[in-house]
Amino acid sequence: MNETHYTFSVLQYRHDAWAGEALNVGVLLAAQDVKFVSMKVASTDERIEKAYPSVDAIRIRKLLEAIELRIQSVSSRARRGLVSKHELSASTIASKLLPDDDSAFRWLESGAGVTSSPGEELELLFSRYVSRWDPQSAASAGFEDELLQLRNHKLGVEYKWILRALYYQQSLPNALRVQGRLAIEKRMDLLELAGLLEKTPERPRLTSEGVRALKKAYGASKPPLIDFKQDARLPGKSESKEFIVGSSLASSLAREVRNGE
Numbered sequence: 001m002n003e004t005h006y007t008f009s010v011l012q013y014r015h016d017a018w019a020g021e022a023l024n025v026g027v028l029l030a031a032q033d034v035k036f037v038s039m040k041v042a043s044t045d046e047r048i049e050k051a052y053p054s055v056d057a058i059r060i061r062k063l064l065e066a067i068e069l070r071i072q073s074v075s076s077r078a079r080r081g082l083v084s085k086h087e088l089s090a091s092t093i094a095s096k097l098l099p100d101d102d103s104a105f106r107w108l109e110s111g112a113g114v115t116s117s118p119g120e121e122l123e124l125l126f127s128r129y130v131s132r133w134d135p136q137s138a139a140s141a142g143f144e145d146e147l148l149q150l151r152n153h154k155l156g157v158e159y160k161w162i163l164r165a166l167y168y169q170q171s172l173p174n175a176l177r178v179q180g181r182l183a184i185e186k187r188m189d190l191l192e193l194a195g196l197l198e199k200t201p202e203r204p205r206l207t208s209e210g211v212r213a214l215k216k217a218y219g220a221s222k223p224p225l226i227d228f229k230q231d232a233r234l235p236g237k238s239e240s241k242e243f244i245v246g247s248s249l250a251s252s253l254a255r256e257v258r259n260g261e
Contacts, residue, residue, distance in 0.1 A: 006031040007090040010108040015052040029122040032088035036118040039071040040126040150194035153213040
């Protein structure tokens with residue numbers, strides 16, 4: 001599947017521009033090579049109403065719907081080739097849609113990435129920046145219960161797979177990857193909120209709390225290397241031995257065995 005570059009921007013609501021507080025309420029994504037433009041906004045006003053009891057929720061909802069309709073218009077024109085390619089970036093679309101002033105809405109500085117599915121990437125970004133904080137959203141059903149379980153070091157099998165893969169610096173098992181990137185990222189977000197992993201520019205890694213949770217889940221001082229069998233040749237040795245491994249590189253595993261870890 002071909003990958004395409006995209007840009008995105010997060011829409012925020014500011015109840016008081018001078019206070020500097022803001023809540024994420026939407027995400028705009030544009031992939032100019034495939035003429036994709038779409039936006040997703042919060043489906044509930046509950047979080048805004050709880051933060052600012054005096055807010056005019058009906059007015060805010062109408063403004064969000066108006067912004068969404070404008071984006072749909074841009075998307076329709078883009079698909080028909082009526083918008084030039086250099087104009088199909090999130091920052092350009094956002095600046096034309098809403099000026100950078102003291103109004104209730106503002107755009108965060110645009111980000112960028114590469115994806116094989118702009119629509120799925122938009123869902124992923126919306127989950128990360130908006131719906132993960134909304135306790136009533138369908139995307140976060142069971143959110144509090146699941147987070148509490150993780151904080152109590154009670155790991156379901158899929159969370160054990162993720163933490164074990166990070167612990168051994170393995171790739172994720174196929175049984176997880178077939179569920180799609182969005183499902184994996186949601187679990188990663190919960191693990192991060194529970195304090196069991198931290199995201200770094202290189203790759204996510206376990207915190208000390210995450211290591212303790214993983215070891216507790218397997219009832220041993222070190223989780224087993226399981227998934228499938230693979231031959232690994234020990235560096236500097238002629239014989240080949242069989243190890244029970246995950247999907248990490250054989251050389252890394254050989255070093256662990258050689259060092260007695």
